[in-house]
């Protein structure tokens with residue numbers, strides 16, 4: 015089709031949005047994790063109808079955090095299989111590789127761009143050991159999650175709603191009753207914060223793990239979380255970490271100390 019153009023996205027910011035942004039930039043000296051972020055998280059949970067929401071830098075970050083927390087919560091092992099639709103976003107697949115899991119792709123139905131049920135029957139036979147199913151609700155179309163669950167009743171289900179904020183199934187917003195649902199507020203989406211993402215859950219453990227992982231590094235594994243403790247009271251809490259040698263502690267990033275270490279440090283100070 016000559017001359018036919020359908021751009022991936024267009025500017026969604028109005029002139030007045032820009033004025034509001036400019037006013038905010040000029041009147042604030044806090045540009046990250048300010049009180050408006052918490053207000054947005056709470057308003058989002060209320061709007062979606064879920065218990066907890068965590069605002070992050072992008073839908074891609076939301077996907078990574080969610081998968082990482084699920085691996086820890088359910089003790090998934092390297093190589094465990096994750097089912098994904100053949101048509102999804104690249105950052106739904108990246109964390110699967112990055113975090114040592116194995117993707118299994120299922121063909122899609124052209125009706126809703128999610129799993130094709132004939133292909134699901136085939137995959138169920140070939141891969142009865144699928145541990146995780148990461149559903150993508152593409153282009154505002156809710157996927158038929160309850161049907162997929164019949165094929166893999168033992169699997170853990172997660173929802174990528176990055177393109178489908180506000181889509182409903184039986185008057186219920188997609189992602190509201192999920193163990194973990196991710197959203198993108200990228201510039202091209204119909205709800206935007208220019209860049210940004212949200213991960214929503216009804217599970218307190220997952221929420222706490224994700225809050226910790228948001229600020230964690232690779233030098234220690236987060237094995238627990240104590241809400242309301244630590245430097246950023248009310249926001250991050252205190253992480254209980256374990257280093258490569260299996261030592262538990264709650265120290266600073268990259269500095270894992272346990273009670274014995276603390277006692278040694280105290281002794282050294284006395285010398």
Ligand SMILES: Cc1ncc(COP(=O)(O)O)c(C=O)c1O
Nearest residue numbers: 072073074103176177198199200
């Ligand atoms: C289905 C889907 N998942 C994930 C993402 C990633 O979101 P972000 O661009 O905010 O990283 C997108 C982005 O548009 C998306 O459409």
